[in-house]
Each structure stands twice: as C-alpha cells, then as structure tokens.
C-alpha cells in the first residue's frame with residue numbers, strides 16, 4: 001500500500017473510531033441523507049411516486065383513525081380531506097388508479113355515509129370534490145373501519161392459523177382501566193423474549209395508571225386527539241443509553257422497537273387492547289415528559305402504548321397493508 005494511502009486510512013481510523021467529532025460528523029451525514037429522502041407535505045412532487053404515496057397513506061389514515069374514535073366528530077377533518085383529495089388527483093394525473101386510491105375511496109365512502117346517517121350536511125364544495133373522486137376511482141379495497149367482536153377475536157387469536165399476529169389491531173376505545181396489574185407483569189415476562197443487540201436487553205418499561213400523570217404525559221405526547229379520555233393505563237418503553245456504545249444510536253430504537261412489538265403481542269395475548277403511540281417530538285418535550293413521568297436522563301423514550309380492557313364490540317381502523325411483492329424483493 002502506498003505511503004499516502006496508509007496515512008489516509010490511519011487518519012480515517014483515528015477520526016471515525018477514536019474521536020467524538022468523527023461520530024458527530026456521522027450523525028450529520030445520516031441526518032442530511034435522511035432529509036434528502038423524506039417527503040414535504042407542502043412541496044409534493046408528482047414525479048416522486050413513493051414520497052407521494054406515503055404522504056397519501058399518512059393523510060387518509062387520519063380519516064380512518066378519526067372514524068374509529070369513540071366519539072366521532074361530525075364533519076371532522078375538512079381541510080385534511082381537501083389536502084388528501086388534492087394530492088390524490090395529483091397522483092392519479094400521472095399514475096392513474098391503484099389499490100391506494102381504492103382504499104382512500106372506501107374510507108371517504110364511510111366518511112360520507114357516517115355524516116349522512118347522522119344528518120350532518122357536508123359543505124357543497126367538499127361534497128363536489130369527493131363525488132369527483134368517487135367517479136374517478138373504485139372502492140374494492142377495504143378502508144375506513146371494521147367492527148370487531150371480542151369473542152370471535154379471541155377465538156381467532158387462539159387458532160393456529162391466525163394466531164396473535166393477524167388479530168392484533170391498534171385499539172383506541174376501551175371498556176375501562178386494566179383490572180389486574182399481573183397481566184402487565186405477565187406480558188413483560190413474555191415480551192422480554194425479544195432479541196436484542198448482544199442480548200443486552202437495554203429496554204425499560206414504565207407503567208402508569210394514575211390518571212393525572214397520564215393526562216399530563218399525553219398532553220405533551222400529542223398523538224391521542226379524540227381518545228385521550230379513554231386512556232387509563234399507559235406504558236412508556238425506553239432504551240437505557242448506558243446499554244449502548246459508539247455507532248449504536250439507532251440500535252436503541254431497533255431493540256426498543258422489537259421489544260415493543262413483542263410486548264404489544266404479549267399484551268394482546270392477555271386480552272388487553274393496545275394502541276402504539278409515537279415519540280416524535282423535540283428533546284425539550286422529551287425532557288418535560290421524562291420529568292413528569294419520573295424517567296431518568298439516561299433513558300431514551302422509544303414509544304408509548306395506550307392500554308385498556310377490550311369492549312365486547314368495537315371499531316378499529318382497517319389500515320390495509322401493501323402487497324407482499326411491494327415489500328419483498330427476492331434476490332436470486
């Protein structure tokens with residue numbers, strides 16, 4: 001190896017593995033890369049198909065979710081629907097109809113029917129736009145909400161074919177607080193079977209059932225509009241930064257996310273309804289939440305889980321999934 005190349009490699013090794021600055025530069029690099037791929041709702045571009053599709057999924061799910069809330073507000077989400085329709089027409093102008101358009105159409109169909117049944121008159125401009133969209137699309141893909149029967153769900157859950165995974169849904173309406181804290185303990189015992197980097201198990205579970213604390217936390221978390229009052233039990237999953245080392249920042253979320261998924265399934269197996277909640281806020285909000293919820297500074301909040309006992313019958317958002325071939329690429 002040439003002298004010049006050897007010096008260059010050595011300098012790289014020192015900078016990236018032995019200085020904090022090296023890791024900091026890596027963080028900025030990853031951040032800029034991330035920023036270069038994400039979508040911007042105020043600058044939607046018809047040529048960026050995947051960005052546009054993900055924006056559309058985000059936007060129509062707001063309506064689906066709204067329809068599954070315990071107290072659906074008549075005529076809710078007008079501006080959001082207008083934005084959804086604008087983007088949908090933009091999408092169709094280049095890509096035509098698709099499964100996604102059909103799911104949006106089904107969701108809007110339920111929205112219109114819900115308002116009609118409850119004698120709420122949707123304003124004429126919105127109605128006209130929705131009608132145009134219905135004419136341009138089909139609604140053969142499910143969207144909106146579906147009704148769940150707890151007895152049937154639990155039966156399906158136990159059957160080998162469906163198992164736990166296909167019967168889990170995000171639940172945003174509960175019959176009441178969790179009746180037995182042992183269910184939480186059993187679920188954590190099952191959940192901790194999740195894999196983790198070097199089996200370090202850097203996760204922590206904080207469980208709350210004090211209404212005042214929960215309401216304070218949720219007012220900061222900001223993702224439970226329309227069902228905050230349903231939530232009497234809350235879990236915060238964190239990753240203990242002390243369990244990780246250089247270049248493992250994202251491992252906190254990977255391990256924390258895998259664990260959270262296992263925990264959600266375990267809670268479901270205890271017949272507890274669960275809705276995962278995001279932790280997408282600036283560090284100042286995170287610090288406030290940590291203070292209210294008594295979480296030490298060395299723990300990073302990964303996500304929240306709203307919990308409750310299941311009602312006998314309840315609605316959940318359909319949240320239709322992509323086709324397997326859109327996700328799986330077999331490299332032969």
Ligand SMILES: Cc1cc2nc3c(=O)[nH]c(=O)nc-3n(C[C@H](O)[C@H](O)[C@H](O)COP(=O)(O)O)c2cc1C
Nearest residue numbers: 065168169170223224275276277278303316317319
């Ligand atoms: C990390 C994460 C954060 C989420 N945040 C919220 C949230 O803040 N509010 C909410 O109502 N749903 C939230 N959800 C629920 C998603 O909307 C839901 O998981 C998705 O639509 C799939 O539906 P399913 O869970 O019923 O299968 C979140 C889900 C995940 C995985």
